[in-house]
Amino acid sequence: xxxxxxxxxxxxxxxxxxxxxxxxxxxxxxxxxxxxxxxxxxxxxxxxxxxxxxxxxxxxxxxxxxxxxxxxxxxxxxxxxxxxxxxxxxxxxxxxxxxxxxxxxxxxxxxxxxxxxxxxxxxxxxxxxxxxxxxxxxxxxxxxxxxxxxxxxxxxxxxxxxxxxxxxxxxxxxxxxxxxxxxxxxxxxxxxxxxxxxxxxxxxxxxxxxxxxxxxxxxxxxxxxxxxxxxxxxxxxxxxxxxxxxxxxxxxxxxxxxxxxxxxxxxxxxxxxxxxxxxxxxxxxxxxxxxxxxxxxxxxxxxxxxxxxxxxxxxxxx
Numbered sequence: 001x002x003x004x005x006x007x008x009x010x011x012x013x014x015x016x017x018x019x020x021x022x023x024x025x026x027x028x029x030x031x032x033x034x035x036x037x038x039x040x041x042x043x044x045x046x047x048x049x050x051x052x053x054x055x056x057x058x059x060x061x062x063x064x065x066x067x068x069x070x071x072x073x074x075x076x077x078x079x080x081x082x083x084x085x086x087x088x089x090x091x092x093x094x095x096x097x098x099x100x101x102x103x104x105x106x107x108x109x110x111x112x113x114x115x116x117x118x119x120x121x122x123x124x125x126x127x128x129x130x131x132x133x134x135x136x137x138x139x140x141x142x143x144x145x146x147x148x149x150x151x152x153x154x155x156x157x158x159x160x161x162x163x164x165x166x167x168x169x170x171x172x173x174x175x176x177x178x179x180x181x182x183x184x185x186x187x188x189x190x191x192x193x194x195x196x197x198x199x200x201x202x203x204x205x206x207x208x209x210x211x212x213x214x215x216x217x218x219x220x221x222x223x224x225x226x227x228x229x230x231x232x233x234x235x236x237x238x239x240x241x242x243x244x245x246x247x248x249x250x251x252x253x254x255x256x257x258x259x260x261x262x263x264x265x266x267x268x269x270x271x272x273x274x275x276x277x278x279x280x281x282x283x284x285x286x287x288x289x290x291x292x293x294x295x296x297x298x299x300x301x302x303x304x305x306x307x308x309x310x311x312x313x314x315x316x317x318x
Contacts, residue, residue, distance in 0.1 A: 022107045026115075026167055026174060033101045034167045037122065038160035040094045042299035045153050047087045049295035053288040057141045057215025059084030063134030091130050094156075098123035101163070114172045115163065122159045125152060141219035143209030150205055157299050161306040170259060171314040182260060182312050189247050190312035193267065196240035197305040201298055203233035211286060230282065237275055244268045247308075263308040270304040273297060 023030065051057055059073070059080030060066035066073045066085050073081030102119045109116040129152040136145040166172035182190075207229050209222035248264040274297035281290035 019106065023104055024107045026108075026112075026169070027104075030101065030104055031164075031167045033097060033104065034160065034163040037094065037097050037101065038157065038164050038303065040090070040097060041153065041156045041160050042296070042303070044087070044090050044094060045150070045157070045299045046292060046296050047083075047090055048150065048153065049292050051084055051087050052146070052215040053213050053292055054080065054083055055214075055216055056080035056083040057146075057219060058137065060088065060137065063137045088130075088133070091126060091133070095123065095126045098126060112166075112173055115166050118159055118163050118166070122156060122163065125156055125159070128152060129156065141215045143214070143220060143222040146215065147205040147209050147222075150208075151202070154201055154298070154302055157302045158306045161303045162310060165307060165310050171310050175314065183254075186247065186250060186260075187312050189243050189250075190309045192243045193240055193247065194305050194309040196236040196243065197301060199236040200233065200240060201302065203229065203236065204298065207233050213286065213288065213291060234278075237271075237278070241271050241275060244271045260308075260311050263304075263311050267304045267308045270297070270301045274301050 051059070056079070059077060059082070062068055065071050066081065066088075067077070073085040098119065102116070102123050105112065105116045105119055129149065132145065132149045132152060136142060136149055139145055162171075166174065169175055206222065206224060207226065210224040210226040210229055211221075214221060244264070244267050248261075248268050251261045251264050274294065277290060277294045277297050281287065281294055284290065
């Protein structure tokens, strides 16, 4: 204490450290971060689509800098540089969100391992995605590398959706134990829809790699027969539509909980809307607007499928 403090008998309490100020339970701020991550990862898919659909894939012709002499885009690069650099910048914003979530979960890392490791996986995957995106630029938008870049984004949507469910207590260690667990048939159909969603997205990436929207006029294509791979792509979509509709009917007839029925409704809506957009874009010559909406639909479908499967097969009884 200082001399003045000794005379007055007053002391200044020490401020608690950062760890002491971090939450020890799931807070509204954590829930908002998980939702922000889910929305942001979906927007990243759409912005990546905008890069490709506007032929801005080489708007920043090098990586990690935008040009050899500039970290950011320059006025001379025009709209293509703005679009490409904007997409890169969004990746860093999402990395900050993931880092904040991981820090906020530090005091819960043992009690809520499910949340902590999901947040860790989300943060760890973002720089991997950025590196793959850089490799795609350095390889002049090789369609296989670009496809891998999209698949990492798909995985990040899945991680984010799982985090949303767990921070809101729908699944995981924080879910109520009193809810009735779905029947074996429901759980099996949920897995089928999840597998079919994954296959549809994977094959859709291959369809995209064979199509006209390469991201740059001189970018290569994967050489696959576009009509053939498109026909193969719709096969898991047919199974997905049938499985999702059957799930909804079964859940409605058996009076399942509202949470699961709402999940099934969202899944059916996402499947049907995505299928309708897919057919519309195919038969109208792949207009960029519809292709962009199809990419948004892919993110929505991934989230809806992950949500329903997580609600159905989570070990915690509900």
